Amino acid sequence: xxxxxxxxxxxxxxxxKILNGLxxxxxxxxxxxxxxxxxxxKSTFSYxxxxxxxxxxxxxxxxxxxxxxxxxxxxxxxxKGLFLAFQYPLEIPGVTTMTFLRTAVNAVRKKRxxxxxxxxxxxxxxxxxxxxxxxxxxxxxxxxxxGFSGGEKKRNEILQMALLEPKLGVLDExxxxxxxxxxxxxxxxxxxxxxxxxAIIVITHYQRLLDHIVPDIxxxxxxxKIVRSGGPELALELEKKGYAxxxxxx
Amino acid sequence: MIxxxxxxxxxxxxxxxxxASSNNTYRGLVSAHRKATGARNFTNCDSLxxxxxxxxxxxxxxxxxxxxxxxxxxxxxxxISEDTLFYCMQRGLSAEEAVAVVVNGFVKDVLQQLPMEFAxxxxxxxxxxxxxxxx
Numbered sequence: 001x002x003x004x005x006x007x008x009x010x011x012x013x014x015x016x017k018i019l020n021g022l023x024x025x026x027x028x029x030x031x032x033x034x035x036x037x038x039x040x041x042k043s044t045f046s047y048x049x050x051x052x053x054x055x056x057x058x059x060x061x062x063x064x065x066x067x068x069x070x071x072x073x074x075x076x077x078x079x080k081g082l083f084l085a086f087q088y089p090l091e092i093p094g095v096t097t098m099t100f101l102r103t104a105v106n107a108v109r110k111k112r113x114x115x116x117x118x119x120x121x122x123x124x125x126x127x128x129x130x131x132x133x134x135x136x137x138x139x140x141x142x143x144x145x146x147g148f149s150g151g152e153k154k155r156n157e158i159l160q161m162a163l164l165e166p167k168l169g170v171l172d173e174x175x176x177x178x179x180x181x182x183x184x185x186x187x188x189x190x191x192x193x194x195x196x197x198x199a200i201i202v203i204t205h206y207q208r209l210l211d212h213i214v215p216d217i218x219x220x221x222x223x224x225k226i227v228r229s230g231g232p233e234l235a236l237e238l239e240k241k242g243y244a245x246x247x248x249x250x
Numbered sequence: 251m252i253x254x255x256x257x258x259x260x261x262x263x264x265x266x267x268x269x270a271s272s273n274n275t276y277r278g279l280v281s282a283h284r285k286a287t288g289a290r291n292f293t294n295c296d297s298l299x300x301x302x303x304x305x306x307x308x309x310x311x312x313x314x315x316x317x318x319x320x321x322x323x324x325x326x327x328x329x330i331s332e333d334t335l336f337y338c339m340q341r342g343l344s345a346e347e348a349v350a351v352v353v354n355g356f357v358k359d360v361l362q363q364l365p366m367e368f369a370x371x372x373x374x375x376x377x378x379x380x381x382x383x384x385x
Contacts, residue, residue, distance in 0.1 A: 054332075075342055
């Protein structure tokens with residue numbers, strides 16, 4: 001059974017059709033890349049998976065471990081092991097990042113029927129994961145994403161993914177707004193999270209990120225559906241030919 | 251806030267929360283007497299809105315009886331956005347936990363100043379009064 005099975009997914013927002021029969025099957029242990037031009041529906045797809053309000057599902061289905069994903073609330077999806085790294089992480093003034101991380105980890109543990117993590121254990125856990133992402137502990141004392149640089153925000157997203165240990169991580173344009181060095185750090189962090197027990201979907205515009213996070217399968221998205229799938233070589237072909245050729249095929 | 255002495259300074263931080271269909275109004279008088287030369291006041295009024303039918307109003311009164319007093323007033327109004335709640339919920343927090351986190355961040359400046367026992371009580375009180383405010 002696939003971890004994520006999306007069939008003929010159709011979604012509208014504000015009366016406009018954004019996803020037009022999207023099919024995608026992701027197995028545990030795989031890393032998928034979804035590439036596509038602006039407005040092809042990539043971000044919408046990630047939001048719909050995570051359960052963001054404001055989208056109307058007009059047809060099709062999405063199953064996560066066989067369960068109807070679309071019937072669950074966003075926090076239930078998170079507890080089941082779905083994680084979305086936001087393209088634009090939100091700011092929460094007055095709440096230190098450390099407090100937020102701990103609240104999130106404990107909320108997920110509670111929903112999974114596990115005991116809350118003790119403070120010393122949690123600090124050890126955070127220190128270990130933060131070090132891997134070159135995150136200074138000073139950063140975690142600041143309010144969530146408030147005044148963070150682009151690189152800090154994205155690293156903070158990956159840190160949260162490392163702490164919440166999801167079964168499926170969806171990275172929505174995690175490379176946008178990053179310089180080359182920050183990109184490498186973030187990509188290394190993601191690579192450390194690759195595991196036989198976990199699947200990752202990387203959404204991006206550019207081949208550049210895929211040099212660092214090498215996917216097993218590449219999908220090209222245009223006009224709200226996946227128009228072609230292939231191996232990592234597809235990303236190279238895309239880089240050469242551009243999206244226009246694929247859009248015509250859609 | 252009444253300034254009587256020379257060069258006296260004061261600070262007011264007000265944090266108001268309005269949920270559902272409630273309205274929250276801040277009214278505050280800051281006054282400097284004739285002899286209170288060089289008096290300074292800084293007033294900060296922040297309001298947080300939860301939902302679409304609530305409102306926040308700020309009405310500062312200023313009374314300066316000498317020309318060297320300096321009064322400053324700053325006011326902000328923010329709304330707990332659906333996007334912020336979604337962000338928190340994506341991390342596993344329930345809708346109510348998400349509101350509690352954002353509200354606690356908002357009132358932190360004030361609660362920090364309170365003695366421990368009060369701060370704990372106040373925090374619980376806020377949690378109870380906001381119960382069911384997001385649906």
